Amino acid sequence: MQQVNKWPSGLVNKPLRYCPGCGHGIVHRIVGECLEELGIRERTVGIAPVGCSVFADEYFNCDMIQGPHGRGPAIATGIKRSKPECIVFSYQGDGDLASIGMAETVHSAARSENITVIFINNAIYGMTGGQMAPTTLIGQQASTCPRGRTVQANGYPIRVCELLAQLEGARYLERTSTHTAAHVIKAKKAIRQAFQNQIDGKGFSLVEVLSICPTNWGLTPLQSLKFVTEKMMPMYPLGVFRTPDAAAGAATEGGAA
Amino acid sequence: MPEIKVDEKLCKGCELCTTACPKQCIAMSDQFSVTGYYPAKLAKQDCCTGCGLCAQICPDLAITVFK
Amino acid sequence: MGEKILMKGNEALAEGAIRAGCRFFSGYPITPQNEVPEYMSWRLPDEGGTFIQAESEVAAINMIYGAAATGIRAMTSSSSPGISLKQEGISYCAGADLPFFYANVVRGGPGLGNIAAAQGDYNQSVRGGGHGDYRVIVMAPNSVDEMGNFPKLCFELAEKYRMPAMVLADGILGQMMEPIEFKFERVDPAKLPAKDWALGNSAGRAKRVVKSYDLREGELEKINLRRMAAYRKIEQDEVRFEAKNCEGADLVVVAYGTSSRIAAGAIKLARDKGLKVGLFRPITLWPFPKKQLAGLAGKAKKLLVVEMSMGQFVDDVRLAVNGAIAVDLYARPAGIPSAEEVMAEIEKACQGIKAAPAATAAAPKQRGRPKGSKNKKTKAKRTVRKRAARKQAKRGRKGGRR
Ligand SMILES: Cc1ncc(C[n+]2csc(CCOP(=O)(O)OP(=O)(O)O)c2C)c(N)n1
Ligand code: SF4
Ligand code: SF4
Ligand code: SF4
Numbered sequence: 001m002q003q004v005n006k007w008p009s010g011l012v013n014k015p016l017r018y019c020p021g022c023g024h025g026i027v028h029r030i031v032g033e034c035l036e037e038l039g040i041r042e043r044t045v046g047i048a049p050v051g052c053s054v055f056a057d058e059y060f061n062c063d064m065i066q067g068p069h070g071r072g073p074a075i076a077t078g079i080k081r082s083k084p085e086c087i088v089f090s091y092q093g094d095g096d097l098a099s100i101g102m103a104e105t106v107h108s109a110a111r112s113e114n115i116t117v118i119f120i121n122n123a124i125y126g127m128t129g130g131q132m133a134p135t136t137l138i139g140q141q142a143s144t145c146p147r148g149r150t151v152q153a154n155g156y157p158i159r160v161c162e163l164l165a166q167l168e169g170a171r172y173l174e175r176t177s178t179h180t181a182a183h184v185i186k187a188k189k190a191i192r193q194a195f196q197n198q199i200d201g202k203g204f205s206l207v208e209v210l211s212i213c214p215t216n217w218g219l220t221p222l223q224s225l226k227f228v229t230e231k232m233m234p235m236y237p238l239g240v241f242r243t244p245d246a247a248a249g250a251a252t253e254g255g256a257a
Numbered sequence: 258m259p260e261i262k263v264d265e266k267l268c269k270g271c272e273l274c275t276t277a278c279p280k281q282c283i284a285m286s287d288q289f290s291v292t293g294y295y296p297a298k299l300a301k302q303d304c305c306t307g308c309g310l311c312a313q314i315c316p317d318l319a320i321t322v323f324k
Numbered sequence: 325m326g327e328k329i330l331m332k333g334n335e336a337l338a339e340g341a342i343r344a345g346c347r348f349f350s351g352y353p354i355t356p357q358n359e360v361p362e363y364m365s366w367r368l369p370d371e372g373g374t375f376i377q378a379e380s381e382v383a384a385i386n387m388i389y390g391a392a393a394t395g396i397r398a399m400t401s402s403s404s405p406g407i408s409l410k411q412e413g414i415s416y417c418a419g420a421d422l423p424f425f426y427a428n429v430v431r432g433g434p435g436l437g438n439i440a441a442a443q444g445d446y447n448q449s450v451r452g453g454g455h456g457d458y459r460v461i462v463m464a465p466n467s468v469d470e471m472g473n474f475p476k477l478c479f480e481l482a483e484k485y486r487m488p489a490m491v492l493a494d495g496i497l498g499q500m501m502e503p504i505e506f507k508f509e510r511v512d513p514a515k516l517p518a519k520d521w522a523l524g525n526s527a528g529r530a531k532r533v534v535k536s537y538d539l540r541e542g543e544l545e546k547i548n549l550r551r552m553a554a555y556r557k558i559e560q561d562e563v564r565f566e567a568k569n570c571e572g573a574d575l576v577v578v579a580y581g582t583s584s585r586i587a588a589g590a591i592k593l594a595r596d597k598g599l600k601v602g603l604f605r606p607i608t609l610w611p612f613p614k615k616q617l618a619g620l621a622g623k624a625k626k627l628l629v630v631e632m633s634m635g636q637f638v639d640d641v642r643l644a645v646n647g648a649i650a651v652d653l654y655a656r657p658a659g660i661p662s663a664e665e666v667m668a669e670i671e672k673a674c675q676g677i678k679a680a681p682a683a684t685a686a687a688p689k690q691r692g693r694p695k696g697s698k699n700k701k702t703k704a705k706r707t708v709r710k711r712a713a714r715k716q717a718k719r720g721r722k723g724g725r726r
Contacts, residue, residue, distance in 0.1 A: 001259070004322035005312045012531075016317055020294065021271035025316030042527040047390075048535075057533045063523040065393050065420075066535035068412050071386035074378070078390025078398070081374040082348055083524045086394075104386070107379035181277040181310035214271075221271040 010035030012061045021221025023211025024053050026178045027120060028060070030188045031091070034195050035062060044087040045079050047072045051093035052126040060091075070101020073108035076115040087198055089116040095125045098134040098158050105164070105206075112169030112203035116194045119160060119206055121175075122213040123232060130216030134158045137235055141218075157235060161208050165241040172197050172205035173241035179210065179228040183238075190240075202244040210236060259307030259324045263297050267319035270294035274311035274320060280304050283311060328505045333465075334359035334498040336472030337427055337491065338367065341399050344476035345511035346425065347373035348398040350387040352380055352406060355439045356495035357429035360401040381406040385413030392417060392424040393534045395522030397479050397513060401427040403495075404445050405436065407453070414488055415454030419536025421521070421551075423482035425475055427491040429498040432658035441494035441582055442658045443632035449492050450610040450640065457548055459555050461489035461562070462609040464580040468502035470607075476508050481562060485554055486521075492609060494632070496582045496660070564607035565616055569595070573602035574677050575670060576620055578641050578651075579630040580606050583661065587630050590666035599674050609637075614644040621648035625677045628652045630666055632659065652676075 007013050011032030018024045035041040041062050048056035050069035057064035067075045072090030080088045097105050097119050108115065124142060125131040132142040132149060135157050139148045149157075164170040172194055176187035187209050194205035210232050212224035219227060233254030240252070261283075268290065274297050275283045284300035297319070299305060307324030331339065338360045341349075349364040361377065368375040374391075378384035384400050391398040402410060407428045417424060430445045432438035452458045461481050463474045471493060478489035523532055538544045569591070570576050579587040584605040594601045604620065604627075606613050620627065627649055629638040634657040642651050654661065654669040 001323045004307055004309050004324050006321070007318060011318070015267055018316065020269035020316075021273055022316055025318070026314065029316075029318055043525050045394075045523045054537070057535055061531060063526050063531055064533045064535075065390065065523060066533070066537060067386060067389055068416050071382065071389075071413070074383040074386035075390035075393075077376065077383075078348070078350065078387035078392075079394055079523065080390075081376065081387075082391045082394040082396045082398075086524055103379050104383050107383065178314070181313040184313045221273055222276065225273070225276060 008032035008036045010041050010061050012059055014058075016059060017055060018052065019213075019215045021212060021214045021224060022052070023122060023178045023209065023213070024120060026184055027118060027187070027191075027209050027211065028056070030184070030191050031089070031118060032060065033188065034192045035060070038192070038195055038199065040087045040195065040199065043085060044089065045083070047075050047079075047088070047090040049090070049092045049096040050127070051096050053091055053093060053120065054127070056091050070096045070099070071104055072096065072101065073104040073113065073115065073117060076117075077108055077111070077113050080113060080115050084114075087116070087195065089118060089195070091118045092120065093126065094119070094121045094123065094133045094135040098160050102134075105160070106167070109164050109167050109170040109204045109206070112171060114198055114201055114203050115205075116198050117204070117206040118191060118194075119208040120211045121160070121208050121236065122211045123157075124213050124216045126213050126216055135160075135236075137231055140231070159236060161206070161241040164206065169204055170206065170242055171203040171244045173208075175208040175210070175236060175238050175241065177210035177228060177233070177238055179212065179225045197244060208236075210238075258303060259305045259322070261299050261305055261311060262321045262323070263299075264319045264321070265290040265296045266292060267317045268294060268296035269317055269319075270296055271316065272297070273314045273316065277310045277314040279308065279310065280306060326505065328503045330501055331468055331472065331504050332359055332499060332501050333468045333471040333493065334429065335363045336468045336504050337401070337475060337493070337498075338363040340472035340506060341425060341475035341479075342367055342371055342373070343506055343508070343510045344479050345397045345513040345516060346399045346475070346479070347371065347513050348388070348391040348396050349373070349400065350376040350378045350384040350391075351400050351402060352378050352384050354403045354406045356431060356498050357401050357403045357427070359498065360427065360429070381409035382413065385410040388424050388426075389413055389417055389420075389422065392422040393420070393523045395519040395524070397425070397516075399425045399427075399475070401429065403429045403431045404433050407445065407448070411454035414460065415452070415456050415458065416536050417488050418452070418454075418458035418460065419456060420534045421486040422534065423479070423486050423488065425478045425482055425489055425491075427493060430492065430494040437658065439495060440658065441496040441632065441660055443494065443581060443583065443637065444634075444657060445492065446609070446631070446633055446636040449490065450612065458487075458551065459610055460487060461485070461558070461611075462492050463490070463564075464492045464607060464609050465497060466581050466584045466605065468497070468500060469504045471497055472504045473507055476511070485558055487554075492581065494582050559611040559614075562608060563611045563613045563616065565613040566603070566605040566607060567616070568603040568605075570602035570604055570620060570624065572600060573623070574600040574625045575628055575673050576602045576604050576624045577628045577630060577666070577670065578604045578606075578617070580609060580637065583630045583632050586661055586663055587666055589663035590670055593663060593667045594670045599670065601670055601674070612640050612644065617641060617644040618646065618648065621645050624649065626650045626652065626673055628654065628669060628673045630654045630661065630669070632656050632661070
């Protein structure tokens with residue numbers, strides 16, 4: 001009998017401290033495997049955000065830097081331009097990337113910095129205890145919109161991939177999910193592609209990953225999987241929004257009926 | 258025969274793997290683990306095909322698949 | 325090295341940084357420091373370096389955070405409001421022990437203020453500036469020559485102690501033209517020693533982490549205590565100052581940067597009149613030349629602080645002398661004093677010395693009693709300030725650049 005899977009060398013071999021079911025762990029494993037499979041671990045520098053994944057600096061088995069809330073793409077810019085031979089990735093949550101750090105996200109994409117951005121969309125602020133995120137859905141409850149998000153009071157959620165797809169410099173944009181094993185496999189393909197693009201010098205790549213936060217959604221992990229398909233995917237359709245070769249793609253799964 | 262091993266020190270009992278197994282081979286243990294969760298376990302004999310899907314969705318890298 | 329060239333202060337600063345091995349600059353336009361990024365934008369690529377006009381000061385400082393973490397000599401510059409925006413990032417650099425160099429070409433404040441020279445960012449600079457317990461090395465040039473030569477010192481100190489180092493200048497120093505001589509050999513960045521903390525190629529070594537947080541019980545304090553010990557050492561070893569005619573002086577004027585230039589002119593006028601006046605100029609504002617100032621107490625009879633702020637710098641002078649000598653203040657918050665005005669203040673201060681016996685002059689009664697002080701001098705100062713404000717208003721608003 002042969003062992004089918006193993007702990008990737010791109011992840012430090014120690015238990016992750018995320019909540020049971022948390023999507024961060026799945027994406028950590030994927031990134032760790034990509035670093036190993038692409039043979040880039042020893043020349044990769046990762047950026048840990050402010051958010052639940054602040055501890056990413058402990059987990060990824062490569063040089064890491066933890067920076068101010070939302071500024072990952074600016075930090076990545078500084079590293080990549082100083083050390084172009086390095087592979088640089090920024091790992092960010094939705095509050096980090098689409099709220100406080102929106103300017104850095106948009107402008108690093110506009111400059112087409114040759115970096116890889118991993119964007120965890122869990123529609124909530126995890127670390128600070130479940131406040132409304134820029135991606136929180138209309139009607140979704142959060143600790144700062146306890147009666148549910150309303151358009152009147154809170155405006156609309158932001159679709160990051162669609163927004164960035166307007167930019168010439170955003171070379172690769174894909175939205176994926178982690179709510180089934182098949183989707184996890186697709187998410188890995190996308191993340192691997194986003195790293196490959198950087199290796200090939202293709203410019204700014206971002207992969208958005210729909211991810212569950214059972215703790216702050218107030219759901220069990222299994223209920224959370226359902227929330228992704230029933231609530232998140234209609235708002236955040238999966239698909240490739242831009243590739244280096246074709247300007248814009250279209251959603252392939254999900255989307256408002 | 259293919260099988261999975263669940264590392265009880267890593268498993269947090271989230272049950273995601275149970276949704277991933279096409280053959281429903283996985284069930285939750287009724288015994289607390291050292292870390293205080295009910296861990297997942299291979300519940301049926303001669304069930305696992307070694308497809309690896311459970312390991313794909315496990316957020317805690319708790320599952321090792323043998324084939 | 326050796327040759328003298330005529331340069332603008334801001335350009336000297338940029339050229340000095342490049343000659344000191346700076347190969348990364350990111351910044352955002354703001355008057356009166358625009359010549360720095362403008363100069364860097366053509367000069368750095370020629371040297372194989374990187375210039376980025378960032379989308380904001382916040383992005384600029386975070387690019388520096390990333391660049392500095394790779395061990396490259398990185399620099400940013402801005403002026404007051406922009407430096408405020410950079411403070412979070414500066415605090416992270418301090419907390420992650422990253423060396424880098426930055427310059428604040430100070431303008432009038434608070435808020436949008438104006439674009440004239442000012443010294444209102446003194447406290448922000450010498451007290452760290454951002455959140456948390458930390459310091460940055462602060463050098464205060466008072467000539468174009470120093471604008472060009474200080475960046476190298478800043479990079480060296482920053483790397484020696486693994487912390488940020490800055491130049492605190494102002495619009496006058498940034499804009500004026502003077503001859504400058506770069507008094508050092510050009511630094512070849514490739515020949516700088518490798519940094520055993522820098523991120524990049526991790527082949528054959530353990531992974532490295534640059535971070536400013538530590539959530540483990542008691543660990544953050546340990547780190548801060550280590551940093552505190554380093555700060556104490558810097559206060560011992562790295563103080564720089566200039567003392568001119570202080571031996572035998574009755575009155576010593578204490579000023580830094582542009583106000584020290586103006587004071588020097590006033591002192592010349594005063595000495596021509598036979599007054600025994602010296603100049604003490606801190607060159608490093610942090611570490612502050614505390615001991616050296618305290619040393620004046622037994623010798624001079626009074627100190628006169630001249631600053632282009634409300635009385636920020638004077639606090640450090642008073643802390644240094646600890647009541648052992650009277651300290652007068654001439655404050656021009658967002659105003660630029662003339663040598664004649666300062667001369668008048670010197671004469672006034674000297675009269676006070678003659679009137680009072682040395683013992684009383686040394687008593688810490690000074691000024692600044694909040695209430696009930698019907699101090700004539702305070703009144704006099706107010707009129708001077710009012711006059712100055714009127715003058716400023718007459719001069720009108722210059723230029724529309726904000
Ligand atoms: C400048 C600043 N503002 C606010 C915070 C507090 N804060 C920490 S994490 C966080 C939100 C993180 O949410 P998200 O990016 O969605 O990541 P998640 O925790 O959900 O993974 C906030 C607001 C901070 N650390 N710094
Ligand atoms: S709070 Fe949410 S995002 Fe944070 S670790 Fe827990 S499940 Fe994950
Ligand atoms: S390897 Fe496949 S068949 Fe075996 S338990 Fe896991 S999911 Fe089920
Ligand atoms: S998915 Fe992993 S952590 Fe969750 S129950 Fe299954 S084995 Fe345990």
